[in-house]
Amino acid sequence: MSGKQVIERSWSAPLSLVWELWTTPDGLESWWGPKGFTVEVREMDVQVGGAFSYVMRATDPAMIERMKAGGRPLEHAVEATYTEVRPKTRLAYTSPWGEEAMFTSVEFTEVDGGVEMVLVLDATRPEMTGGAAMGWKGSLERFAERLEA
């Protein structure tokens, strides 16, 4: 159905390590930034209702050049809130950051020799309506810009 995306991955790594990389500032910072960006975690209160905020910053010289040329800021802050926390099993958060809004959930299952992950991006959850859903048009354009950069 529309309004939703599901991504599945599996890794041959211990579940405890996977969870650590999702739920500790050091762990998250080591992979969260897309190419050309680094991420600095500001708050990471991994419990329901807890804050999850970070700053995404262009660091790669080529990326900085492109952002400047496009008149875009070199960094932006994201302020999300955890909505579900089940240790080593499931994590979900809503991110009404700036003009972008999304419900993201990730679930881990321990399998023989590794971990299976299912990530769901859902823009049609009830919690995303109202204030969080405002400015969708802006977010569309911004995302497209980001990826074209």
Next chain:
Amino acid sequence: MEQVLQALVDPRRRQILQILRGGERPVAQLAQHLPIAQSGVSRHLRILKEAGLVQSRKGGQQRIYSLCPEPLQRLDDWLEQYRLLWEDRLDNLEAELARRTRTETGESA
């Protein structure tokens, strides 16, 4: 886009869109597939129509509804961009997991 999103939040309306994927339907026929009164179906259809998700035409005694795929396509295009961002991110995660797993087991990188 907000209006499309608001329309899609309701599971019943999503169900109506799902049925309309199979082709156009008169209201009465839609109501047969749903555990709600025809008046309720009409109300949902009005909201879907306002969001540009369905259109209707006159067909004898009643209106016949069909799907307008464009807003859904726009929504999915947007989400597709977001998915690409995540694929990129998860590639990083995969590399980091491999790096740390090697380190933990004492193998050289």
